[in-house]
Amino acid sequence: xxxxxxxxxxxxxxxxxxxxxxxxxxxxxxxxxxxxxxxxxxxxxxxxxxxxxxxxxxxxxxxxxxxxxxxxxxxxxxxxxxxxxxxxxxxxxxxxxxxxxxxxxxxxxxxxxxxxxxxxxxxxxxxxxxxxxxxxxxxxxxxxxxxxxxxxxxxxxxxxxxxxxxxxxxxxxxxxxxxxxxxxxxxxxxxxxxxxxxxxxxxxxxxxxxxxxxxxxxxxxxxxxxxxxxxxxxxxx
Numbered sequence: 668x669x670x671x672x673x674x675x676x677x678x679x680x681x682x683x684x685x686x687x688x689x690x691x692x693x694x695x696x697x698x699x700x701x702x703x704x705x706x707x708x709x710x711x712x713x714x715x716x717x718x719x720x721x722x723x724x725x726x727x728x729x730x731x732x733x734x735x736x737x738x739x740x741x742x743x744x745x746x747x748x749x750x751x752x753x754x755x756x757x758x759x760x761x762x763x764x765x766x767x768x769x770x771x772x773x774x775x776x777x778x779x780x781x782x783x784x785x786x787x788x789x790x791x792x793x794x795x796x797x798x799x800x801x802x803x804x805x806x807x808x809x810x811x812x813x814x815x816x817x818x819x820x821x822x823x824x825x826x827x828x829x830x831x832x833x834x835x836x837x838x839x840x841x842x843x844x845x846x847x848x849x850x851x852x853x854x855x856x857x858x859x860x861x862x863x864x865x866x867x868x869x870x871x872x873x874x875x876x877x878x879x880x881x882x883x884x885x886x887x888x889x890x891x892x893x894x895x896x897x898x899x900x901x902x903x904x
Contacts, residue, residue: 681720684710686734689727694773698783703727728786735774736795742767743799753810754900760802761860761891765884768864775868779861797837800857804838804850810900812849819848827851849898856894863890 688706703724707717721727743763750756768775777783778796824847831850834840845853866872867883876886 678720682730685717685721685727686730689731690734690774693731693777697773698728698731698777698786701727701731725786728783729789729791731774732778732788732792733795735771735778736792736798738771738774739764739767739778740795740798744802747802753806754895757803757806757895757900758888758891760799760806762884762888764799764860765864765867765887768868769880772868775864779865780869794837801838803853803857804834804840806900807845807849807853807898808838808840808843810845810898812845812853812898812900814846814848814852814897814899816848816852819851823851827854830854852898856898859890859894863887 685706688709689701691709692701692705701724703717703721704714706712706721706727707714710717721730743760746763747756747760750759768779827847827850831847834843834850864887867876867887872883872886876883
């Protein structure tokens with residue numbers, strides 16, 4: 668292997684070790700206590716050395732956020748791509764998102780929980796953050812959803828213009844096959860899915876929907892089916 672190749676491999680290995688250590692900190696102390704110096708201590712690195720790889724706590728947080736978004740998306744994509752039919756994929760995307768969150772609650776809280784004081788997410792996080800919504804947009808596209816919602820009016824349409832203008836950038840659309848009202852419902856549905864997962868994960872659903880994971884999953888499946896019905900994604904689609 669060439670010298671540049673060896674250096675790149677060594678750097679990748681060090682970055683992986685830094686990320687693993689930071690994720691352990693996240694589990695133990697939470698994002699607000701994340702520290703580049705603490706990572707350096709755990710890895711036996713001098714502070715001056717680690718700053719050649721990660722320049723600040725915010726950069727470290729961004730690495731964890733991007734990693735969590737991508738890991739969640741990869742898990743969801745792997746399950747969704749095996750499914751045929753828009754309705755089934757819709758349900759699998761929701762269920763796979765919930766399963767990942769239950770398995771990785773601290774990482775889910777990092778990307779969908781309370782903001783970390785003093786941290787502002789950079790542009791680097793947008794692409795990873797939109798991977799799962801892009802899958803849902805693909806379902807609207809495949810099902811040619813033409814929603815008819817009486818509450819959808821010109822003011823709502825205007826509020827969606829920036830997002831609609833950027834759809835082709837993050838959802839790879841050339842010709843949009845769904846209307847503006849369907850997009851508005853799709854945004855609402857994704858918000859509900861994340862909110863429902865958060866509600867369960869942070870202990871607010873246990874006194875409402877059964878005591879077992881099975882009960883809560885059954886209710887979540889019901890929610891996904893109601894959202895699909897609202898969007899007009901039928902059983903045969």
